[in-house]
Amino acid sequence: MSKYYTPKRTRNLYDPSSKMPYKLSRSAIELFMECPRCFYIDKRLGTRRPPGFPFSLNSAVDNLLKKEFDALRANKEPHPLLKANGVVGIPAMNDKLDEWRNNFKGVQYKHEKTNLLIYGAIDDVLETPSGEYVLIEFKATSKSEPITGLTADHHEGYKRQVEMYQWLLRKNGYKVSDTAYFFYCNGLRNKKSFDKKLDFEISLIPYKGSDKWIEEAILTAYNCLISDKLPTAGDDCDFCAYRKAVKSHFQK
Ligand code: SF4
Structure with a gap:
């Protein structure tokens, strides 16, 4: 066995x-x-x-970004990359955030017609001054070319992923923006040597989702x-x- x-x-x-x-x-x-x-x-x-x-390096990036967002949340500050790109909002304060990020709990919704309890664990969420939630999703990879958009075949799954989170939060009564942001971290391969560290370039990729298919x-x-x-x-x-x-x- x-x-x-x-x-x-x-x-x-x-x-x-x-x-x-x-x-x-x-x-x-x-x-x-x-x-x-x-x-x-x-x-x-x-x-x-x-x-x-298991994708241990991806999950390390994920954990560190979550810590980065938590530090900003504690100080009610926007993330510099979002701010530099004109995105208004700070990491949302919500008592349920730990649960929402937990892979075995996540954001849950009981779909009455089917008696299915649908759930999914988010990375983070911003709150805008008007009280709207904006999904943030972290992704890590290592490619020679800069990541500029969600154009690869496997990105279709990433899009459905945030659309499902948007839907789940809406079903929980939150006002959620159609636009989500991917923090796409690209481990740089063009350094002279490894030197015990991997440098990343982060692309902020907005994505306008639709939950109509769900x-x-x-x-x-x-x-x-x-x-x-x-x-x-x-x-x-x-x-x-x-x-x-x-x-x-x-x-x-
Ligand atoms: S075709 Fe479907 S059933 Fe067969 S291994 Fe692939 S995913 Fe599974």
Whole structure:
């Protein structure tokens, strides 16, 4: 048995006959959008995709930026990068912030029609003088070219991520701006030597989101969960291509 991976679990499975709300993370909805079959195999049958290695450096950047925002919050000061770009607002004071940032809690909303408890953990949020919330999302990478926009394929998932947070906060009664800001940190590769440090360039990328797709995505994911039929697989998936290639070796 693998030390790192449980191929079949019996806990936290969706049970269509249960009356209890079922916790569904925003990343599970993202998985559903990528491949309903993988989502179903995870949530109904208990086998999740093998995890990748944790992104420890990304999470270090994330933690440090959160501390940076917390220090500014304590002093009610704006972040210099946002201020320099004309964004008005200071890190929001909200008693629920720790909960909202907790990966197992996050911002939660019970979707009555489906009895699903949708949740997602945010990075940070600003409050403008008019009391509007503005989502802040931290991302880290290391590319040779400067990051100037959200144009790569995988950025579509980043956009849906902040749209889901915007939706969750709205459903919790907050007034939320359509515009979110990505702090995109790029680890510079063009230094002479490592010298025990990695320098970053931060691009501030505004993104105007729309949460119009979310209601339908939740309803379709729900219909998938309550069905007894295994959904079709996505057709552009490395995991399945690998699985099929391995299987073919044993069919010769
Ligand atoms: S196509 Fe990929 S994502 Fe879908 S079931 Fe196969 S492995 Fe999972």
